[in-house]
Amino acid sequence: MSQLERAESQLAELELLSSMFPSQGEFELTDPVAVAELRGFVEGSADSPPPCRPRFLLKQKVEAATTEGVDVTLSCAYPSEYPCVLPEITVRCADLSRAQQTQLHADLNTHLTENCRGEVCVLSAVEWVKDNSHLYISRSASSAALPSKKESASPRPPELFSRLWIYSHHIYNKTKRKNILEWSKELGLTGFSMPGKPGIVCVEGPQSACEEFWSRVKVLTWKKIMIRHREDIPLDHQGMDSSAVESMDSLRKFTSFEEAMFDPHGNRGNHMDLGLLYQFLNEKGCCDVFQIYFGIEGR
Secondary structure: OOHHHHHHHHHHHHHHHHHHOOOOOOEEEOOHHHHHHHHHHHHOOOOOOOOOOOEEEEEEEEEEOOEEEEEEEEEEEOOOOOOOOOOEEEEEOOOOOHHHHHHHHHHHHHHHHHHOOOOOOHHHHHHHHHHHHHHHHHHHHHHHOOOOHHHHHOOOOOOEEEEEEEEEOOEOOHHHHHHHHHHHHHOOOEEEEEOEOOEEEEEEEEHHHHHHHHHHHHOOOOOOEEEEEEEEEEOOOOOOOHHHHHHHHHHOOOOOEEEOOOOOEOOOOOEOOHHHHHHHHHHOOOOHHHHHHHOOOOO
16 A cells, blocks of 8 residues: 555545544544645645644543443544554543553454454444443442452552563564653653664663553564563652652663664664673663573673
């Protein structure tokens, strides 16, 4: 499918969604300029595809067994390769816990992968969410209806500092690489990602933020991905006051999050110099993880 054909499919679906959800607030373009540029490319007034991706919101009320109805929002974005690849869809609902939202996203992606690969599929995603959201909301509501007195009376556990060392068979996809950079920044995590084969990601910061990062990354389509090693360090302070923040920052081995390249080589330029990777880890004071990743001592 050519760039023009993909753009035509995207524009046609946007127009269909606009007509199917005409009520105010149901369908909302969050970047009208990107859609205008997409239309210009399709109609021939622009020679190249738009640099920005169309983004939009679809807001629906879905039924649930424990309530009259809950508000669900689908936040959607088109990768330039869509519909040859799946769209980026995030489902938001105040009645779902973070864990339930993560499971819903995983199941939705599985449904779209198995049934809609290569076709426009946002409408299919909307219908799936409307048909299945009540299952997750019911679980969340039933869990919330039975609070544990013992748990509610116990003190909040201390905040943990975490460092996750993630291993992937490979990291090539530009969208995944972009997500890794954006999500780490959004969650206030430091570390690095090494694209290519194999792919390595290290994130460090509050445990809750690291877990949220992992919950987002692992549901993407991977040949193989796992947490190879993790470090969890209790802080001396309860909560996240200024002292706790100072303590957490003192545990960081990285000052920011970056994508690191180490003399890429090979037929596709997708293999990194592992000797340079070892030097990089050694400079950061975490060279021991090299043996955990590769089973050999670095040098």
